[in-house]
Amino acid sequence: xxxxxxxxxxxxxxxxxxxxxxxxxxxxxxxxxxxxxxxxxxxxxxxxxxxxxxxxxxxxxxxxxxxxxxxxxxxxxxxxxxxxxxxxxxxxxxxxxxxxxxxxxxxxxxxxxxxxxxxxxxxxxxxxxxxxxxxxxxxxxxxxxxxxxxxxxxxxxxxxxxxxxxxxxxxxxxxxxxxxxxxxxxxxxxxxxxxxxxxxxxxxxxxxxxxxxxxxxxxxxxxxxxxxxxxxxxxxxxxxxxxxxxxxxxxxxxxxxxxxxxxxxxxxxxxxxxxxxxxxxxxxxxxxxxxxxxxxxxxxxxxxxxxxxxxxxxxxxxxxxxxxxxxxxxxxxxxxxxxxxxxxxxxxxxxxxxxxxxxxxxxxxxxxxxxxxxxxxxxxxxxxxxxxxxxxxxxxxxxxxxxxxxxxxxxxxxxxxxxxxxxxxxxxxxxxxxxxxxxxxxxxxxxxxxxxxxxxxxxxxxxxxxxxxxxxxxxxxxxxxxxxxxxxxxxxxxxxxxxxxxxxxxxxxxxxxxxxxxxxxxxxxxxxxxxxxxxxxxxxxxxxxxxxxxxxxxxxxxxxxxxxxxxxxxxxxxxxxxxxxxxxxxxxxxxxxxxxxxxxxxxxxxxxxxxxxxxxxxxxxxxxxxxxxxxxxxxxxxxxxxxxxxxxxxxxxxxxxxxxxxxxxxxxxxxxxxxxxxxxxxxxxxxxxxxxxxxxxxxxxxxxx
Numbered sequence: 001x002x003x004x005x006x007x008x009x010x011x012x013x014x015x016x017x018x019x020x021x022x023x024x025x026x027x028x029x030x031x032x033x034x035x036x037x038x039x040x041x042x043x044x045x046x047x048x049x050x051x052x053x054x055x056x057x058x059x060x061x062x063x064x065x066x067x068x069x070x071x072x073x074x075x076x077x078x079x080x081x082x083x084x085x086x087x088x089x090x091x092x093x094x095x096x097x098x099x100x101x102x103x104x105x106x107x108x109x110x111x112x113x114x115x116x117x118x119x120x121x122x123x124x125x126x127x128x129x130x131x132x133x134x135x136x137x138x139x140x141x142x143x144x145x146x147x148x149x150x151x152x153x154x155x156x157x158x159x160x161x162x163x164x165x166x167x168x169x170x171x172x173x174x175x176x177x178x179x180x181x182x183x184x185x186x187x188x189x190x191x192x193x194x195x196x197x198x199x200x201x202x203x204x205x206x207x208x209x210x211x212x213x214x215x216x217x218x219x220x221x222x223x224x225x226x227x228x229x230x231x232x233x234x235x236x237x238x239x240x241x242x243x244x245x246x247x248x249x250x251x252x253x254x255x256x257x258x259x260x261x262x263x264x265x266x267x268x269x270x271x272x273x274x275x276x277x278x279x280x281x282x283x284x285x286x287x288x289x290x291x292x293x294x295x296x297x298x299x300x301x302x303x304x305x306x307x308x309x310x311x312x313x314x315x316x317x318x319x320x321x322x323x324x325x326x327x328x329x330x331x332x333x334x335x336x337x338x339x340x341x342x343x344x345x346x347x348x349x350x351x352x353x354x355x356x357x358x359x360x361x362x363x364x365x366x367x368x369x370x371x372x373x374x375x376x377x378x379x380x381x382x383x384x385x386x387x388x389x390x391x392x393x394x395x396x397x398x399x400x401x402x403x404x405x406x407x408x409x410x411x412x413x414x415x416x417x418x419x420x421x422x423x424x425x426x427x428x429x430x431x432x433x434x435x436x437x438x439x440x441x442x443x444x445x446x447x448x449x450x451x452x453x454x455x456x457x458x459x460x461x462x463x464x465x466x467x468x469x470x471x472x473x474x475x476x477x478x479x480x481x482x483x484x485x486x487x488x489x490x491x492x493x494x495x496x497x498x499x500x501x502x503x504x505x506x507x508x509x510x511x512x513x514x515x516x517x518x519x520x521x522x523x524x525x526x527x528x529x530x531x532x533x534x535x536x537x538x539x540x541x542x543x544x545x546x547x548x549x550x551x552x553x554x555x556x557x558x559x560x561x562x563x564x565x566x567x568x569x570x571x572x573x574x575x576x577x578x579x580x581x582x583x584x585x586x587x588x589x590x591x592x593x594x595x596x597x598x599x600x601x602x603x604x605x606x607x608x609x610x611x612x613x614x615x616x617x618x619x620x621x622x623x624x625x626x627x628x629x630x631x632x633x634x635x636x637x638x639x640x641x642x643x644x645x646x647x648x649x650x651x652x653x654x655x656x657x658x659x660x661x662x663x664x665x666x667x668x669x670x671x672x673x674x675x676x677x678x679x680x681x682x683x684x685x686x687x688x689x690x691x692x693x694x695x696x697x698x699x700x701x702x703x704x705x
Contacts, residue, residue: 004157005141005144005157005160008140008157008160008161008164009137009140009141009164011164011414012136012137012140012164012165012170013133013134013137015164015165015170015414015417015418016132016133016136016137016170016173016174017130017133017174018418018421019170019171019173019174019420019421019425020126020129020130020133020174020175021116021126021421022421022422022425022426023171023174023175023313023314023421023425023429024106024108024110024115024116024429025087025088025108025110025116025121025122025125025126026087026088026107026108026125027105027106027107027108027314027315027429028171028172028174028175028176028177028313028314029171029172029175029177029313029314029315029316029380029382030061030177031125031175031176031177032088032107032108033057033058033059033060033061033062034058034061034069034175034176034177034178035125035128035176036056036057036058036059036061036062037057037058037061037062037064037066037069038069038072038073038076038128038176039057039076039081039084040057040058040062041066041069041070041072041073042073042076042077042081047062047066047268048062049062049272050062050063050272050273050278050281050282050284050285052281052284052285059285059286060282060285060286061178062285063278063279063281063282063285064178064220064221064282065178065217065218065219065220065221065223065262065265066218066265067181067215067218067219068178068180068181068182068219068220069178071181072128072131072176075127075128075131076124076127076128079123079124079127080119080120080121080123080124081120081121081124082120083120083121084120084121087108087120087121087122088108088121089108089109090107090108090109091104091106091107091108091109091506091510092487092549093487093504093505093506093510093549094106094107094315094510095317096314096315096316096317097315097316097317098317099312099316099317099318099319100469100529101317101527101529102469102471102509102525102526102527103503103505103508103509103510103511103525103526103527104505104509104510105314105315105317105318105428105429105509105510106314106428106429106510106511107314107315109485109506109510109513110429110431110511111516112431112511112512112513112516112517113431113433115429115430115431115511125176128176129174129175129176131180132172132173132174132175132176132177132180133173133174135173135180135181135183135184136164136169136170136172136173136174136180136183136184138184138187138188139163139173139180139183139184139187139388139389140160140163140164141160141187142184142187142188142190142191142389143156143159143160143163143187143388143389143392143393144156144157144159144160145191146159146187146190146191146194146358146389146390146393147159147160147392147393147396147397149191149194149195149198149354150194150351150354150355150358150393150397151351151393151396151397151400155393155396155397155400156393156396157410158396158399158400158406158409158410159392159393159395159396160392161409161410161413161414162392162395162396162409162410162413163388163392164414165410165413165414165416165417166309166310166311166413166417167310167311167313167320167416167417167420168308168309168310168311168312168313168381168382169385169388170417170420171311171313172382172385178219178220179220179382179383179385179386181219181220182216182219182220182222182223182386183385183386183388183389185212185215185216185219185223186216186222186223186225186226186386186387186389187388187389188212189209189212189213189216189226189230190226190358190361190389190390191389192205192208192209192212193209193226193229193230193233193357194233194354194357194358196209196233196234196237197233197236197237197353197354197357200237200241200243200246201234201237201238201241201243201246201247201249201250203249206246206249206250206253207253209230209250209253209254210250210253210254210256210257210258211257211261213226213227213230213254213257213258214254214257214258214260214261214262215261215262217258217262218261218262218265220386221277221279221368222365222368222383222386222387223386225361225364225365225368225386225387226361227254228364229357229360229361229364230254231251232357232360233353233357234246234247234250234251235247236353279372279375282376283375283376286376286377286378287376287377288375288376289373289374289375289376289377293373293374293375298370301373301379302379304316304379304380305379305380305381306325306328306329306332306381307319307325307381308379308380308381308382309328309381309382309384310324310325310328310381311324311325311420311424312380312381312382313420313424313425313428314425314428316380318424318425318428319424320420320423320424321423321424324416331395331399331409332395334398334399334402334404335394335395335398335399336398337398337402338397338398338399338400338401338402338404339355339359339394339395339397339398339401340398341398341401341402342355342397342398342400342401343355343356343359345401355394355397358390358393358394359390359394361387361390362384362387362390362391362394365384365386365387365390366384366387369383369384429511430511431508431511431512431517432508432511432512432522432523432524434478434518434520434521434522435475435520435521435522435523436521437521438455438456438475438521439523441458442456442457442458442475443456443457443458443459443570444456445457445568445570446559446560447544447557447558447559447565447568448557448558448559448560448562449486449545449546449555449557449558450482450486450546450555451478451479451480451481451482451514452476452477452478452479452482452514452546453476453477453479454474454475454476454544454557454568455475455476455477455521456474456475457472457473457474457475457570458472458473459471459472459473459542459570459571459572459573460572460573461571461572461573462573462574462650463573463574463575463576463650463652464530464540464573464574464575464576465530465575465576465577466530466531466532466533466534466535466577466578467529467530467531467532468529468530469501469527469528469529469530470492470501470527470528470530470540470542470572470573471525471526471527472490472525472526472527472528472542472570472572473523473524473525473526474490474523474524474526474544474570475521475522475523475524476507476521476522476524477520477521478517478518478519478520478521478522479519480519481514481515481516481517481518481519482514482515483515484514484515484548484550485506485513485514485515485549486506486514486546486547486548486549486555487504487505487506487546487547487548487549488504488505488506488507488544488545488546488547489502489503489504489505489544489545489546489547490502490503490526490528490542490543490544491528491542491543491544492528492530492540492541492542492572492575493540493541493542493543493569494536494538494540494575495538495539495541495645498536500530500531500534500575501528501529501530501531501534502528503526503527503528503529505526507522507524508522508524509524509525509526528542530575534575534577535577535578535580536575536577536580536645537574537575537576537577537580537645537646537657538574538575538645538646539571539574539645539646539647540571540572540573540574540575541569541570541571541572542569542570542572543567543568543569543570544568544570545557545567545568573650574646574647574650575646576646576650576652576655579655579656582612582656582658583603584601584612585600585601585602585603585610585612586601586602586603586604587601587602587603587604587701588600588601589601589602589700591691591698592616592691592692593679593680593689593690593691593696594680594689594690594691595616595617596615596616596617596618596619596689597613597614597615597616597619597623597648597651597680597689598613598614598616599611599612599613599678599698600612600613600614600656602700602701604676604701604703607662607663607664607665608660608661608662608663609627609640609660609661609663609676610658610659610660610661611625611627611658611659611661611678612656612657612658613644613656613657613658613659614654614655614656615651615652615653615654615655615656615657616653617653618649618651618652618653619648619649619651620649621648621649621682621684622643622647622648622649622682622683623643623648623680623681623682623683623689624641624642624643624680624681624682624683625641625642625643625644625659625661625678625679625680626639626641626678626679626680626681626688626697627639627640627641627661627663627676627677627678627700628676628677628678628697629663629665629674629675629676630674630675630676630677631672631674632672632673637665637666637669637674638663638664638665638669638674638676639663639664640661640662640663640664641661642659642660642661643683644657644659645659648680665705669705671704671705672704672705673702673703673704674702674703674704674705675699675701675702676699676700676701676702676703677697677698677699677700678697678698678700679691679696679697679698
């Protein structure tokens with residue numbers, strides 16, 4: 001068992017380094033702003049002062065207690081960071097917080113082809129990430145010691161594994177983030193607390209606890225959560241051992257350490273912002289929650305909350321395999337049930353107080369997170385990591401209580417954690433490589449936009465509905481890198497030009513700038529989200545173009561001869577939204593065509609004919625309505641053919657449609673009595689849909705003109 005702990009820590013360290021290299025600089029959660037505080041401190045030697053509605057390098061992280069940043073600034077100061085501004089250009093089309101979007105996961109723009117060159121600012125980020133991994137190792141060891149105190153070494157190793165190989169814990173540990181330090185300090189505090197319960201007061205332990213509590217409170221406000229828990233543990237210990245002097249000594253040391261090491265920071269908050277903790281200022285900078293926070297809100301955001309404890313990466317916009325979250329849900333549910341069983345058994349085993357205090361730590365910590373997310377948008381389970389030295393031991397004890405074969409859980413979790421960088425993180429940020437040739441099945445098309453040519457695309461030709469996404473891949477032939485970085489836009493449009501969905505992006509889903517890509521052929525996939533409120537039924541197209549984002553200047557497309565093109569449209573299927581309200585037809589009529597389409601009525605007003613249809617079964621082809629006006633000699637003297645707005649092969653059984661036809665007559669048409677016939681035909685073959693007449697055309701009306 002003694003060898004197992006160092007081996008587990010070694011594997012954790014190696015995995016942490018893999019995560020540190022797999023994630024480009026400033027793509028970890030809030031890393032850009034955390035590093036912004038470090039950069040400011042290293043450059044000026046002064047703490048940032050928060051001013052709402054004023055853009056800064058650090059945003060809301062400038063309101064955090066400073067211990068992590070002071071140490072990080074000492075580490076980073078000797079390193080070359082003169083390229084900081086060039087290393088952090090924002091991606092103007094980034095989509096943080098939404099993992100459903102394809103592309104634009106990257107919050108900043110990275111050099112190509114290597115998004116993480118170990119030099120300059122990127123090297124400083126990597127070194128600080130290594131420091132975070134070391135702090136994570138302290139946390140893992142602290143979890144082991146907490147669990148060993150209450151459940152033995154085997155359970156301690158299990159709890160340490162649940163912590164070390166949690167993919168999100170690895171991701172945050174391998175980032176520039178003050179959570180790494182407060183989590184490590186809290187794990188040491190909880191270790192000393194449960195040891196205090198077992199062995200009683202000593203001057204050395206009381207001093208250590210007091211200093212650790214002060215340092216945690218100087219790192220992050222979540223460090224304050226353990227103060228009442230430790231106070232309760234000390235009170236229980238004093239009552240059990242009759243050592244009230246030890247309680248007083250611990251209390252005096254804690255107050256003294258807090259005043260000496262931490263009090264200045266909170267006094268600074270009172271002086272600058274008129275508040276002790278600085279949370280109101282932090283909310284003002286981060287942005288307050290705009291709608292009321294209710295139990296319904298809490299439940300609605302719980303799915304993301306629980307996912308972010310195990311693995312919600314990047315700018316809260318990258319998820320891993322869905323099955324992983326279901327497995328972790330099941331594991332957590334078993335742990336909660338088992339923890340209840342363990343607490344019930346512990347009433348006879350002397351572990352009840354320790355388990356209760358760990359449970360209280362989790363409860364207070366969760367309450368603090370909920371209170372914070374009620375003020376601003378912060379429903380992320382990773383915010384519970386400062387209390388992971390209570391969560392993981394309780395999970396380990398609970399899973400052991402339900403006799404889960406725990407020896408298989410940690411290796412499986414470690415194996416999955418190893419896969420995440422290669423299957424989830426690297427693909428999300430890697431720029432696309434040039435292709436040797438166009439793949440089979442690409443629809444050829446041509447339009448030149450300055451230094452790049454659109455040469456083809458692929459799309460799934462089907463019917464889409466509101467809230468769905470249109471997958472499309474466009475193929476670019478790059479003639480040369482551009483002088484500036486151009487953006488492209490893809491708009492899903494109706495025949496009238498109404499935009500019902502759009503994507504704005506740098507090429508490569510934000511990962512490949514036009515000033516850095518090489519000449520060659522590139523595949524560029526996107527998923528265009530259709531607006532939830534989009535209505536109508538029509539043939540769907542995607543309009544594509546390029547423009548300069550800073551100047552908003554459009555690039556005019558050209559054809560092969562260099563002539564300007566009005567618009568570049570790509571057919572992608574059809575859109576079928578909810579049925580729109582229509583005026584009932586003036587005249588009822590029943591006519592069946594091929595058993596798949598039926599006319600239910602019509603309205604004839606002047607030269608405009610409106611036909612109302614019911615779809616009986618999905619048509620297999622695209623049919624066109626023909627309308628003919630015949631004279632007494634059966635000669636065609638008027639016509640109004642036309643396809644429906646939504647091609648028939650996208651129709652669905654039970655739906656209703658209206659087609660509108662403008663009737664055209666020769667100017668020399670004589671006054672007389674005419675007949676109007678109609679039907680359906682396949683424009684490709686000319687074959688008509690069968691109906692109950694020899695010519696597959698029904699008489700609609702007879703009228704004088």
